[in-house]
Amino acid sequence: AHCPVYTASKHGVLGFTRSLAEASRLGNYGIRINALCPSFVNTAILDTINHEENLGNFYQFKDGVKNLIKVFGVLEPSVIADGFVQLLEDDSLNGAVMKITTTKGVHFENY
Numbered sequence: 001a002h003c004p005v006y007t008a009s010k011h012g013v014l015g016f017t018r019s020l021a022e023a024s025r026l027g028n029y030g031i032r033i034n035a036l037c038p039s040f041v042n043t044a045i046l047d048t049i050n051h052e053e054n055l056g057n058f059y060q061f062k063d064g065v066k067n068l069i070k071v072f073g074v075l076e077p078s079v080i081a082d083g084f085v086q087l088l089e090d091d092s093l094n095g096a097v098m099k100i101t102t103t104k105g106v107h108f109e110n111y
């Protein structure tokens, strides 16, 4: 919430996804467009939190992020892969926003 450009970019991706999905449906593009939004995942990107050169001004918030990771936990990449396969296999999904968290697992945000 305290990183406005990051937050705006995430909202932008969802708006882009949903609008493009509708354009694809109306224009018979023959492709589906969905978004997959995980919470923290066990990949190399999490280590960037320890490097001031990666975070710049946001380095001051690193302890807050570490606390969020401690509270909410970290997902294994295989869980994200399973969600991705579900998006691939379910032909009814277009413009969907799949969220994956440690507390709720795979679920969808409905607008």
Ligand SMILES: NC(=O)c1ccc[n+]([C@@H]2O[C@H](COP(=O)([O-])OP(=O)(O)OC[C@H]3O[C@@H](n4cnc5c(N)ncnc54)[C@H](O)[C@@H]3O)[C@@H](O)[C@H]2O)c1
Binding pocket: 037, 038, 039, 040, 041, 042, 043, 044, 045, 046
């Ligand atoms: N890991 C998480 O906790 C998490 C959570 C939510 C969303 N995400 C998002 O998932 C995506 C993948 O992240 P990840 O966790 O797999 O990170 P990662 O650091 O493991 O992988 C990122 C990959 O992107 C590549 N890359 C970086 N810049 C590039 C460029 N300009 N052109 C081509 N490739 C480039 C890197 O070489 C690396 O292989 C990112 O957009 C990240 O923001 C990650």
Ligand SMILES: CCCCC[C@H](O)/C=C/C=C\C/C=C\C/C=C\CCCC(=O)O
Binding pocket: 038, 039, 040, 041, 045, 046, 048, 049, 065, 068, 072, 101, 102, 103, 104
């Ligand atoms: C320095 C770490 C870089 C990772 C950036 C990447 O976009 C990761 C984002 C991961 C989660 C989003 C951040 C905060 C959300 C906080 C908690 C998630 C709630 C999970 C739940 O409800 O169980």
